[in-house]
Amino acid sequence: MHGIQKFFTYTLPGTTQAFTQMGVPVPGISAPLVAGVELIGGLLLIAGVLTRWAGAALAVNMLAAIALVHLKAGFFNPNGVEFPLVLLAAAAALAVAGPGRYRLPAGPA
Template sequence: MKADWLLLTPLARFGDLGLLLLRWITGAFLIYQSYDNIFSAAGMDEFEKFLTQFGFPAPELTAPLCVWAQFLCGILFILGLLTRWAGLLTTFVFIVAVWMVHWPQDFPGWWPALILVFLGILFATAGAGRYSADALIERRRSHDRHPA
């Protein structure tokens, strides 16, 4: 009993709620940082110039791919839908960002992109948790395989 309080094991029952909140804030951030590039031609042009500045190949192609990946992953995280796929894609996008953009910066400059790499890894490995569209799909699949 004392070990439970020392290790705060009673908090484990809120793990799915923690995943839900983390998915929501991560998704909201990804949508926030990408929506203006999607809904504004000027925003996309600015992002293409940014990628050009850092030596990205074919910025006219990579800019929309990057922006749409972030935007769609943000939506998927919020819904908890295809969360593992969204996690892998987010990990890839932000590894590239760290490598191509943030590498010469100091550690605080890496931090936002680096956190998104590790959030992507977390969502890819842990999944979305109980409060998600993925969980609903899995319950349906399980029910279809083993009807009562």
């Protein structure tokens, strides 16, 4: 949902502007990259396809978000690291454990 939000609600120019204000490095590149990782990675996780890769990409995304944006706001919501840490843990768990039983088939059995 955050990827859809960055593409269609805020738009990429708006997301780039927000990244600039937050001090994210190279916002012209990082904003579309983050939006793409969040949109495509989320869709891959929903489908159960390339789960480990998507989980790893989203975990790196959350590490960067925590380090660059949320850490200076402290622990608690709405802007702290509380919720981003949960997302990081979930993405890292999927990167390590994989999709489990409920996924699209990888090919012929």
